[in-house]
Every structure is written in C-alpha cells, then in structure tokens.
Amino acid sequence: MNTAVLGANAAGGPPPSLEVRSLTRRFGKLKAVDEVSFLARPGQVIGFIGPNGAGKTTTMRILATLDTPTEGDAFVCGHSVIDDADAVRDKLGFMPDGFGKYPNMSVVEYLDFFARAYGLTGAARRDAVERVLVFTELRRIAHKSVTELSKGMGQRLGLGRTLVHDPEVLILDEPAAGLDPRARVELRELIALLARDLNKTVLISSHILTELGEICDAAAIIEAGKIIVSGTVDEIRAARRTRAAEKAAGGVGMGAALAVRTLGDPTAAVRWLLEQPGVTDASEAGWAVGFTFDGEDAERAALLRNMLAAGFEVTEFAAETESLEDAFMALTEGITQ
Ligand SMILES: Nc1ncnc2c1ncn2[C@@H]1O[C@H](COP(=O)(O)OP(=O)(O)OP(=O)(O)O)[C@@H](O)[C@H]1O
Numbered sequence: 001m002n003t004a005v006l007g008a009n010a011a012g013g014p015p016p017s018l019e020v021r022s023l024t025r026r027f028g029k030l031k032a033v034d035e036v037s038f039l040a041r042p043g044q045v046i047g048f049i050g051p052n053g054a055g056k057t058t059t060m061r062i063l064a065t066l067d068t069p070t071e072g073d074a075f076v077c078g079h080s081v082i083d084d085a086d087a088v089r090d091k092l093g094f095m096p097d098g099f100g101k102y103p104n105m106s107v108v109e110y111l112d113f114f115a116r117a118y119g120l121t122g123a124a125r126r127d128a129v130e131r132v133l134v135f136t137e138l139r140r141i142a143h144k145s146v147t148e149l150s151k152g153m154g155q156r157l158g159l160g161r162t163l164v165h166d167p168e169v170l171i172l173d174e175p176a177a178g179l180d181p182r183a184r185v186e187l188r189e190l191i192a193l194l195a196r197d198l199n200k201t202v203l204i205s206s207h208i209l210t211e212l213g214e215i216c217d218a219a220a221i222i223e224a225g226k227i228i229v230s231g232t233v234d235e236i237r238a239a240r241r242t243r244a245a246e247k248a249a250g251g252v253g254m255g256a257a258l259a260v261r262t263l264g265d266p267t268a269a270v271r272w273l274l275e276q277p278g279v280t281d282a283s284e285a286g287w288a289v290g291f292t293f294d295g296e297d298a299e300r301a302a303l304l305r306n307m308l309a310a311g312f313e314v315t316e317f318a319a320e321t322e323s324l325e326d327a328f329m330a331l332t333e334g335i336t337q
Contacts, residue, residue, distance in 0.1 A: 017201040023072035032058045034225035045195045047212035048205040050222035056205040064094035093162030097173040101146040108142040118165040136160040152183025172204045188215045255294035261316040
C-alpha cells in the first residue's frame with residue numbers, strides 16, 4: 001500500500017487551520033488510527049474518505065476534543081487538541097454522525113440552547129441564532145418541533161447547531177448519509193457557501209466517494225487507520241497519473257493524460273502513439289485512445305500535427321479529465337470497498 005502526503009500539503013498557501021500530525025489511537029490491540037497526518041487551509045473543503053471502520057469517526061472525535069490520542073497531536077487554528085482543548089472548542093464546530101434531538105423543543109429553542117451552551121448571552125445570542133436560521137433557511141420553520149423535521153431539515157439543524165459560535169473549522173461526520181438527492185445537493189451548496197464565501201475549513205467524512213467528489217477541493221483517503229493519500233484533488237489526480245506513467249515506463253516518467261479519437265481502427269492509433277517521443281503509454285479507453293504524454297504545449301501541438309500528417313482522421317484530441325473517484329480507485333487499486 002502506498003502512503004503519500006502530497007506536496008502542497010507541506011508548503012504554500014495560507015497557514016493550515018487544521019493539522020493532524022502523526023495521530024494514533026489504540027483501543028487495546030487495535031490501532032483504529034495509525035499515524036494519520038493531513039492538513040487543510042481556510043476556505044478548503046477536505047473529504048475524509050474511507051470505508052466503515054477505517055478510523056474516520058475516531059479521528060474526528062479527537063479533533064473535537066471528545067477523545068484523546070494515544071500518540072501524536074492535532075491543531076485547530078494552531079491550538080493543540082491535547083494542550084489547549086478549550087481554545088480548540090472555540091474555533092471548531094462538530095456535527096457528529098447521528099445527533100440528539102430533544103422532544104418538546106422547537107428549531108429556534110434548539111439553536112438557542114446550543115448558543116447558551118457556548119456561553120452567548122443577550123443580543124449576541126439572539127443575533128447568533130438569527131444568523132444561523134437565515135443561513136440554513138430554517139427561519140420559516142423556526143417554530144416547528146425538532147422531532148417533526150424531515151431528514152434533510154434535521155441535517156440542516158445539525159449543521160446550524162455547529163455554527164452558532166461561528167467557528168472557523170467545521171468537522172462533519174457523514175452529514176449526507178440517508179439524504180435524498182435534493183437534500184444532498186442543498187447540503188452541498190451550504191457547505192460550499194461556508195468554505196468559499198465565509199472562508200471556513202470543512203472536514204467532511206463519507207464512505208461514499210461520489211458524495212464528496214463534487215464538493216471537495218482536497219481529500220484524505222484512509223484505510224484501516226492509515227492515510228493512503230492526501231492532498232488537493234489536483235494533486236491526487238497528478239499522483240495517480242505519475243504512478244500510471246511510472247508503471248508504464250518501468251519506473252520513470254511523468255506526463256499528462258490525453259485522449260484522442262480517430263475514425264477507423266483505434267489499434268493503429270495506439271501503435272503509432274507508442275512510437276512517438278514523450279508518449280509513455282497508450283491504450284484503447286472506451287470511445288477514445290487514452291495516452292500519457294510528457295511534453296509542453298508546443299510539443300503537444302506537434303504531436304497532433306504529426307498524427308494528422310500520418311493520415312489519422314482525428315475527430316477529438318483532449319486532456320482526459322479524471323474524476324476524484326477514478327483517481328481514488330486507481331490509487332487504492334481496489335483495497336477499499
Ligand atoms: N470506543 C471504542 N472501543 C473499541 N474499539 C473502537 C472504539 N471506537 C472505535 N473502535 C474501533 O475502531 C475502528 C475505527 O472505527 P471508526 O468509528 O473510527 O471508523 P469509521 O471510519 O468512522 O467507520 P464508520 O464509517 O463505520 O463510522 C473500528 O474497528 C471500530 O470498531
């Protein structure tokens with residue numbers, strides 16, 4: 001299994017708002033979390049992806065200061081979860097997987113209860129509750145009993161509850177589980193607003209990759225307590241391409257994934273491409289021929305020119321965009337799910 005914490009994790013951009021450093025949590029003989037490291041910056045939505053039992057909830061509970069690590073540490077806005085738990089709680093909102101809804105309480109009373117718990121008083125408390133009601137669009141059902149909410153509205157309330165003290169980092173454990181497609185899209189929009197407009201950092205877990213592919217700009221992929229790969233989605237795709245190229249070239253090679261479609265027999269295009277400088281692998285891939293090409297734009301243009309000159313009737317020539325899901329499947333090579 002390859003373990004990688006990719007480049008931009010280490011340098012560049014604003015300082016990390018969330019940093020997990022060699023975190024380990026044992027339960028008896030079981031290492032539920034095994035030297036986990038990753039980081040996220042303000043405005044980033046980072047997906048925490050792994051199958052059931054991978055260690056996501058355990059990691060998130062440690063970040064939320066509800067549990068302590070056996071080894072390692074984690075930092076929220078620079079504060080250690082071990083040495084400075086109170087400061088961490090100020091900066092962090094945690095939405096657990098399945099949270100209590102007390103009967104005989106309306107939406108507004110529920111939020112007010114949590115605002116009190118965070119020590120807000122008077123006008124500040126009223127303002128905080130109102131801000132959350134508006135943001136989550138729960139204003140129009142503010143007086144409805146919390147036990148009568150749909151699953152989607154319930155999840156909005158759960159998210160709202162984590163926002164009353166206006167934290168900078170949000171930890172959301174499987175928030176999309178059980179939501180219908182519309183509620184899932186709406187939740188995704190709220191999370192995107194939190195990150196892009198309000199510059200929050202959002203760590204969001206799921207064992208369903210497609211749930212996160214469209215919303216995350218970074219991901220940490222965990223399997224049996226260990227991080228397999230982490231970084232921005234672009235870095236994860238690049239790692240996958242590099243690895244594919246290395247595999248094809250027997251240990252060396254880099255390049256961009258390209259696809260070309262021609263009229264006629266694709267095997268001729270595969271053969272021709274494999275003879276060209278800079279092409280490290282080529283194979284039929286569905287509607288086109290996919291290949292890896294190591295070269296600048298001018299060289300790419302020359303490749304297309306030469307291909308046309310060689311008599312190929314090219315109908316399409318493009319960079320192959322790989323979904324996070326494709327990259328994940330290739331990197332983990334089926335060890336997960
Ligand atoms: N309090 C505990 N005592 C003993 N073992 C535990 C405890 N909490 C978690 N574990 C074990 O640690 C491992 C990781 O569990 P964790 O809940 O963190 O995984 P997860 O990735 O969140 O999975 P899920 O998607 O099912 O919630 C599992 O094998 C689990 O059984």
